[in-house]
């Protein structure tokens with residue numbers, strides 16, 4: 001890929017819970033739904049496995065955005081894991097805010113059945129970041 | 137380290153949009169990668185043989201398979217490693233189909249994405265360690281949700297094979313839609329009789345518990361030991377079952393969704409289901425003029441139902457035949473897009489009906505206009521390209537099969553997936569048409585897409601056979617992805633203990649460190665992400681693995 005194009009196209013690292021968002025992404029693939037190639041997923045058993053350090057590491061290493069995605073509140077396979085995720089990511093967001101990079105971190109809930117929602121969420125994030133990136 | 141990388145073409149599915157050859161060459165130059173091969177179908181028998189041979193010949197201690205998504209075929213590949221005498225947890229699956237070749241169309245872009253996905257797998261797998269599989273007991277019991285023909289046939293098979301069966305039905309009696317059909321095609325029998333026979337057989341078994349007017353309100357657990365909470369007329373009930381068959385059927389298409397049909401506003405506009413129930417009692421003139429509309433609620437993109445319902449052409453023919461039999465001089469006109477007389481004998485029936493004088497007009501019906509003297513149908517004859525208007529005494533809408541009312545509810549309770557039409561999605565349309573992606577949960581009958589009675593019964597039985605195979609083993613392996621504590625690093629702060637929902641972390645007052653109770657650990661990894669001293673690791677998802685996956689995606693290694 002040409003260097004300038006690479007710079008324009010955001011790289012997004014997503015952490016996806018095995019029981020819901022990862023499943024939704026599998027279904028999105030099976031249904032041949034399209035979304036930008038810059039979105040790449042790391043499968044985790046539960047969104048609560050995501051250590052804020054992973055998010056920071058990804059940003060430091062050049063990711064334009066990071067998302068953490070899990071089951072809807074109340075729906076966690078591990079009972080309450082996603083409540084912890086919500087708290088952790090909220091704290092992390094405040095930190096991101098201080099460094100004026102609020103838009104680089106997103107948290108969303110996508111159930112196993114919501115392939116379309118998965119595609120919409122990641123595509124929205126990608127487009128927003130791309131817009132910002134090309135402005136600045 | 138001796139790593140083997142196997143990249144699947146999946147026929148054209150991957151190869152079409154990912155340059156697999158180029159990837160193979162690229163990875164073959166990596167230190168530690170001793171095999172880098174592509175193959176048309178790695179899951180096929182020759183594909184498996186090829187991998188097994190490579191493992192043996194090259195003495196591989198890491199196997200990376202880049203193919204379909206990890207929920208598919210992982211058991212098969214793990215067995216392959218076991219058969220080759222290496223630990224099954226030294227396998228890494230990389231999804232380059234569901235997450236790459238099917239997501240984008242550009243081969244250059246996809247190849248680059250696949251390269252990074254495989255790279256992440258390669259780096260992550262370098263941290264893998266052999267793990268021991270955990271064995272759990274499997275309850276020899278099954279929960280069947282839905283008591284239509286598909287659920288009944290599944291329940292009957294399982295109970296005959298000696299499994300304890302819990303059959304739950306939402307309505308106050310078993311039988312589903314077939315109970316309402318007076319003349320089931322092609323058997324020509326009363327649906328009620330078919331159902332009563334099945335119920336009699338089932339009630340003759342001493343290992344079946346039937347719950348009617350019952351719904352499922354909560355669902356937890358894992359294969360071998362699922363726990364369901366039921367809402368029964370006698371109150372809440374909890375039960376444990378080894379596996380589940382979902383057979384909640386379909387909903388008849390609600391013709392009110394299309395206001396131009398004026399269904400429900402005029403008693404001369406009815407559906408095939410109404411005809412089934414009250415056809416004998418219809419008051420029609422001596423020489424009735426009857427219109428029949430095919431594909432109502434099917435093959436219609438505008439209302440989000442692009443699929444063919446498979447049974448409605450024959451239903452339309454049955455109505456036409458019934459009218460013609462009763463009123464020899466009736467004028468019967470059928471408006472169709474194509475006639476797809478799917479089930480056995482359907483085509484012959486179509487010919488017979490034509491011979492009886494039923495008129496078939498290929499048309500797009502635009503509107504039905506009820507007036508006191510008759511009901512006018514306005515549309516376009518698509519063979520002649522002409523607009524027409526004709527008057528009838530009765531209009532019968534051949535309605536299709538819509539997804540079951542509760543499909544979303546059951547999907548979210550059992551954490552399984554729906555397809556784009558909101559029917560339940562099978563794990564693989566050809567190879568695993570009865571399975572869901574969740575182990576031990578199967579689908580049966582029309583809840584996985586339109587099916588006739590014969591197909592539904594067969595589907596139910598086939599799902600039951602598959603579930604029986606799983607249950608009868610009596611045990612199952614579960615992933616040993618649980619946490620462990622490094623006592624040297626643990627400071628005894630007990631933050632993990634507070635976080636763990638499963639109460640799997642125990643503090644040792646004397647040693648002042650914690651340890652994980654293996655049997656209780658659910659493997660969520662919350663403790664791993666919580667520990668400030670990096671003293672806890674979740675096997676299979678260690679910090680080092682995830683760290684390297686991040687770096688590989690971003691080319692920061």
Ligand SMILES: Cc1cc2nc3c(=O)[nH]c(=O)nc-3n(C[C@H](O)[C@H](O)[C@H](O)COP(=O)(O)OP(=O)(O)OC[C@H]3O[C@@H](n4cnc5c(N)ncnc54)[C@H](O)[C@@H]3O)c2cc1C
Pocket residue numbers: 281282283284285286287304305306307310311312313314317319320321322350351352383384385386387388408409412447451535536540542546580581582583587588589590592
């Ligand atoms: C008008 C019409 C005519 C037809 N004629 C024919 C014909 O002549 N020949 C033929 O082969 N096929 C015919 N069919 C198709 C036939 O009805 C289906 O093939 C058959 O009913 C499918 O059986 P099933 O068990 O999958 O689903 P269903 O019959 O729909 O049974 C599903 C059962 O699950 C129950 N259920 C639903 N949700 C829940 C829940 N949440 N919890 C517990 N239980 C639940 C329902 O109450 C129902 O009892 C016809 C269909 C229609 C609409």
Ligand code: SF4
Pocket residue numbers: 430431432434435443444445446447448449450474475476534536
């Ligand atoms: S079976 Fe016939 S009427 Fe039903 S959707 Fe298919 S083509 Fe249309």
Ligand code: SF4
Pocket residue numbers: 621625626627628629630631632633649650666667668669670671672
């Ligand atoms: S959080 Fe870490 S350091 Fe604290 S008790 Fe648990 S394992 Fe030990």
Ligand code: SF4
Pocket residue numbers: 618619635636637638639640641652656657658659660661662663664674
């Ligand atoms: S992985 Fe989850 S269940 Fe297991 S000990 Fe850690 S927090 Fe508890």
